[in-house]
Amino acid sequence: MxxxxxxxxxxxxxxxRALSIARYAEIFYLAFREQLKEKNADNINAIITREDNGGYLPENSPFSSIREAVSQTLASELRWIDPQQGMTVLEHWVNHFPSAAIxxxxxxxxxxxxxxxxxxxxxxxxxxxxxxxxxxxxxxxxxxxxxxxxxxxxxxxxxxxxxxxxxxxxxxxxxxxxxxxxxxxxxxxxxxxxxxxxxxxxxxxxxxxxxxxxxxxxxxxxxxxxxxxxxxxxxxxx
Incomplete structure (x- = not known):
């Protein structure tokens, strides 16, 4: 029936989600490339994919949300020339990740x-x-x-x-x-x-x-x- x-x-x-993350990683790289030692979006994509965990925060995560996990980890693990605060990265995620959806x-x-x-x-x-x-x-x-x-x-x-x-x-x-x-x-x-x-x-x-x-x-x-x-x-x- x-x-x-x-x-x-x-x-x-x-x-x-994986394709959306890959698109967002490129957007992120273009926005912050002058502040980064990274030569492309590959490491950004890898970090987000790991922390995103398929859209489900791991039970043992020290973070309260995926957006917090992603933003804090990007801020701490990327090779920055001009380090960015987690809040700056979080604001970028909030403003741009949904519109990167595929x-x-x-x-x-x-x-x-x-x-x-x-x-x-x-x-x-x-x-x-x-x-x-x-x-x-x-x-x-x-x-x-x-x-x-x-x-x-x-x-x-x-x-x-x-x-x-x-x-x-x-x-x-x-x-x-x-x-x-x-x-x-x-x-x-x-x-x-x-x-x-x-x-x-x-x-x-x-x-x-x-x-x-x-x-x-x-x-x-x-x-x-x-x-x-x-x-x-x-x-x-x-």
Whole structure:
């Protein structure tokens, strides 16, 4: 049965985080190259990728957020001619990283196909509202998204069922009328499934826990979901 709405995670679902980081590293290098001994953006990219950790702060991190981890580590580890304070680097990240976002391959095609079928589009994402909104604006998706729900504003984070239920409620739908697509096995797939949505795991970014029963639905790319609607097929089992 086709859904009434499809909700998406943002990072590593509608956006490709590694490609976005690489783009931001180039922007950062151009902004600070006169103050740096670095000859290109490679080390900047490597530091951000390590500290970003796929968009999830490690449990043992001494920092309170990814933006703090990235900015403080860039300030301390890069080879500076004119050292920059962490706050200066943080301000640059806040102002420029969301707008460096790069769409996941197939995202536009999938969203347009869903819209053609009269299916509502939503985003449910852990993170700060300002960065979610700026990212969607940079991706030219703001006008296509019917609901954008973020943990900072809502007060609950995925995998809590409450944030998934709230997304469905805002569209006047039941959870079982909605699909959810995301890359994280716990926060996205298990969270949406426990909330009563049909969950689809986007593989390739986070490993499936070995102790778990295999996921019911998974895809290797967003293009596979587009094909479900163009060919009227269901998601294939993992």
């Amino acid at each position: 086709s859904p009434k709405a499809v909700f998406f995670d943002l990072d590593n679902t509608l956006t490709h 769409l996941m391959p197939g995202a536009n095609e999938l969203i347009d196909e869903l819209i053609r079928h009269g299916i509502a589009i939503g985003v449910i994402s852990n993170g700060a509202e300002w960065s979610r909104n700026k990212t969607l604006e940079a991706l030219s998706l703001s006008e296509k998204i019917g609901v954008m729900l973020c943990s900072e504003r809502f007060g609950e984070s995925k995998p809590s069922p409450k944030i998934f239920h709230a997304g469905a409620n805002r569209l006047g739908l039941r959870p079982d009328q909605c699909w959810y697509v995301g890359d994280h096995p716990v926060n996205d797939y298990q969270g949406a499934k426990n909330a009563g949505m049909k969950a689809i795991w986007l593989k390739g970014f986070h490993p499936w826990p070995g102790r778990w029963v295999d996921t019911e639905y998974s895809v290797n790319s967003l293009n596979e979901i587009t094909m479900m609607f163009t060919q009227h097929a269901l998601p294939r089992p993992w």
